[in-house]
Amino acid sequence: MDKLRAMQVFVRIVEANSFTKAAETLGLPRAALTATIKNLEAYLGTTLLQRTTRRLALTPDGADYHAQCVQILEAVEASERTFRGPAAAKPRGTLRIDLPEALGRHAVLPHLAGFADAWPELALTLSFSDRVVDLTQEGIDCALRVGELQDSSLVGRQIGSMRFATCASPAYLARHGTPQTIDALRAHQGITHFSGRTGRPFDWDFVVDGKLVKLSVNGRVAVNNADANVACALQGLGITQAALYQVRGHLERGELVALLEHTPPAPMPVSLLYPQGRMAAPKLRVFAQWVTELLAREPDLRLNNIS
Template sequence: MDRLQAMQVFTRVVDTNSFTRAAETLDMPRASVTTIIQNLEAFLGTRLMHRTTRRLSLTPDGAAYYERCVRILADVEETEAAFQNGSKKPHGKLRIDMPGSIGRLLVIPSLCEFRQRYPDIDLQLGLTDRPVDLLQEGVDCVIRVGALQDSSLVARRIGLFEGVTCAAPAYIQRHGMPKSLEDLEQHRAVNYFSSRTGRVMDWAFLVEGKEIEVKMQAAVSVNDADAYVTCGLEGFGLIQPARYQVLPYLKSGELVEVLPDEKPLPMPISVVYPHSRHLSPKVRVFVDWIAEVFDRCPLLSGRAALDKTCSKRTFEERESKPDIDTPVVTEWAA
């Protein structure tokens, strides 16, 4: 029995909480995963997990063995990386997940640079606006927006999500331009609700260093970011998307900024990965690279002014309307 492989399979089964998902992420037949775990338990002379048709749970011995396996595998990977530095570049499959708008407008236009640096890394790029369970889904790292609550993950802040309150000129003509937060009581918004919980996201502003939440009356509520911005363009109400997502519409006049002195509450952008991946060379180089990409773009790095260092393909006005994805909501941090 290959004990190192058995440790890798066992930890992946625990991380994904599924023999089937572990097999998929390891590119192995499910039967092989089952056999390896059975042989491992026979070799150790103890049961590592309880298995039912619906769930898996670790035994006390299984939990202790898992913790040691994670440390051993990390040590092995770090040792290999130390000898490979300078002679062999990071390699292997790397599964990444991020909000679609960030992927389409910022990351994908820069991917050629990453491929040139690390041609042996096979990227699997997921563009989703739903919370991703890194361990259960076998994802190496994700880009998340908002406060992070899962203490089992490692996070590195790479940018700042800055929102903008805006509306279509047709809406302003019908309802007038709000002059203060109090005026918002007389206005309608397009609200965004969580597809997972159904909860409507309150609007949040940063005023003199304090967070102020505003409950907006909605003419329509949606759970899709593309529809969210489209409803704003059609004049259904005020919207509060990320500034970088609607910059072309603001430049063209299809959207008008509202309450420019009352900024929406900014949220951190982080790249997040499990503790078990923190020594992986391929994860490390991707995290360092994506931090560079964000730092070059002021609208996402936290620098307010747009300058010439941003990719023209990312932020320039285009003849066709840009793809718009997830708006600024703390749902991403779930």
């Protein structure tokens, strides 16, 4: 058995989450991939993949072996690039990226043409979601995520810091008055932003004398989408906390009014996530550099921004 080839086949099946799709990309019959995995599992003496009619899933041994295979294959690729010359280091192939819905649409997508023009041999597959994505199972190379990262086998690198604003429309404030303190917010209508994954509402938070103060939101309107959150505030349905990059234009045009600016919401980290060992790949390396520089140019998203 060609162990290196078996590793490549195994990793490709995991990335594609399908024997059929992996066979198509490798230009091999599906039966050949099935036989390779069967022989590999017999050689290792363990089950790597659990197969059902609907999906594939890594076993615990399979997940460990996959992580090691990725590192080994990346090391082999890096070694070969040393001898193949500059052409081998050019980004090519398909880069699969998962982006938060609002951040992806408003902060990344408007600039994507520049990245695509810089690397014409690179194909881009973008998904936009706020759910927890299994990069390994779904064959995604990297993801941008907002908030504190959960423990995982992925590598997480903070590349930005998202700032927020508490705000409301002039029409809402004319009807209900302008709150001057955090406690005064309790008597107001707040637009609740809840998690589409868990259904739980997000608390509002404020930094007071260097300490974090949380507030549960009361209101008649609840949404699970950042753009809908801002749209509701523009219609005068209540006070909201929203990402500053989303509402800055509305604030400058007077369509929204910033509140309690002396106690701003706490910023949230923006991180780039990717499987261990992947950063050696030229396609991921150039994207990581580009998106890091992109956020650094945005005053409301740059890392360690001081207002």
